[in-house]
Amino acid sequence: MAVFYILLLFMIIAAIIAVETKDLLSSVICVGAIGFGGSLMFLFLRAPDIAITQIVVEVLGLIVLIRATIARDVTLISGDREFFGTVVSVVIIFVIFLAGMQIFESLPEFGVPVFSAVSDAASQTYVSNALNDTGATNIVTSVYLDYRAYDTLGEATVLFTAIIGATVILRDKSRKLLEDPDA
Amino acid sequence: MKGMTVIVKTVSSWVKVLIFLFGIYIILFGHLTPGGGFAGGVILASSYVLLMLAFGREFVEDNLPLPVASRLDCLGALLFALIAVLGLALGGTFFVNFLYQKYLVGEPFKLVSGGTIPLSNLAIGLKVGASLFLVIFALSVFRCDSEKPGSPRLSDPPAEKKE
Numbered sequence: 001m002a003v004f005y006i007l008l009l010f011m012i013i014a015a016i017i018a019v020e021t022k023d024l025l026s027s028v029i030c031v032g033a034i035g036f037g038g039s040l041m042f043l044f045l046r047a048p049d050i051a052i053t054q055i056v057v058e059v060l061g062l063i064v065l066i067r068a069t070i071a072r073d074v075t076l077i078s079g080d081r082e083f084f085g086t087v088v089s090v091v092i093i094f095v096i097f098l099a100g101m102q103i104f105e106s107l108p109e110f111g112v113p114v115f116s117a118v119s120d121a122a123s124q125t126y127v128s129n130a131l132n133d134t135g136a137t138n139i140v141t142s143v144y145l146d147y148r149a150y151d152t153l154g155e156a157t158v159l160f161t162a163i164i165g166a167t168v169i170l171r172d173k174s175r176k177l178l179e180d181p182d183a
Numbered sequence: 184m185k186g187m188t189v190i191v192k193t194v195s196s197w198v199k200v201l202i203f204l205f206g207i208y209i210i211l212f213g214h215l216t217p218g219g220g221f222a223g224g225v226i227l228a229s230s231y232v233l234l235m236l237a238f239g240r241e242f243v244e245d246n247l248p249l250p251v252a253s254r255l256d257c258l259g260a261l262l263f264a265l266i267a268v269l270g271l272a273l274g275g276t277f278f279v280n281f282l283y284q285k286y287l288v289g290e291p292f293k294l295v296s297g298g299t300i301p302l303s304n305l306a307i308g309l310k311v312g313a314s315l316f317l318v319i320f321a322l323s324v325f326r327c328d329s330e331k332p333g334s335p336r337l338s339d340p341p342a343e344k345k346e
Contacts, residue, residue: 141214
């Protein structure tokens with residue numbers, strides 16, 4: 001439990017800095033730190049798929065925000081701080097490389113499912129019961145159209161809304177409104 | 184002349200049938216072999232994208248008019264929701280596989296098996312194919328529109344050729 005409080009404290013401090021700092025770029029990076037804290041929290045709550053999604057969204061959002069702010073507020077780093085930054089980046093890349101090598105070592109043999117290491121993993125239930133529960137031999141289809149059909153309904157709704165938005169924005173009337181707002 | 188060269192047009196007019204058939208196969212056999220509604224719908228849409236690249240936008244618009252495509256899109260979404268509601272009405276739970284559990288058990292590894300899963304695949308394939316077609320159509324219209332002011336727009340009827 002202690003790790004959750006530490007993460008929560010970290011996120012609160014980052015949020016306060018993000019609101020209070022005068023430098024726009026530092027504020028954006030603090031927002032990114034909040035997101036990474038959230039993804040670590042998901043990881044400790046044993047929801048790795050949500051943690052991965054959170055990191056991906058966070059990285060994309062951070063890139064977009066930095067791209068948007070860098071034109072307005074350029075911070076130049078030079079001299080000793082440049083050397084320090086290079087050393088820190090090299091060390092961080094090396095640590096990530098070592099961690100990646102460790103993960104490759106712990107992977108099972110090629111062709112063996114990853115979750116076979118855990119005997120009571122949820123995926124084992126799908127593999128052993130899917131044919132009897134749904135009658136479909138493709139287990140992927142039986143998961144996304146039977147066990148987790150709500151998820152598929154949500155995806156279909158997202159797609160439908162995106163299409164409606166695209167056709168509404170690109171249709172003739174909105175273009176006329178853009179040219180002549182009073183009409 | 185609209186579109187690409189004669190070689191591209193000839194080859195794509197042969198290949199489009201095969202791509203369309205492959206998409207239908209992926210959708211229909213989604214509960215038996217790898218694939219399903221999403222992948223099959225993308226393949227169906229890609230056959231129309233090939234036609235759009237080879238023959239130009241007007242040709243595709245004559246083949247599959249935009250109102251028809253948007254109606255197919257809505258039909259797919261409604262069918263999927265209808266299957267869910269039928270599960271609530273006939274099986275007692277939203278999205279329950281009522282066909283497999285009560286009415287039509289079928290035989291594993293045969294086309295008629297899996298209850299509502301093939302029907303859901305069909306609905307999703309229809310929906311995803313029509314949606315992707317509409318997206319690419321809207322983007323192509325938008326590009327033409329921003330290039331020159333007098334070109335046709337999304338809600339215009341299939342227009343007369345200017346040249």
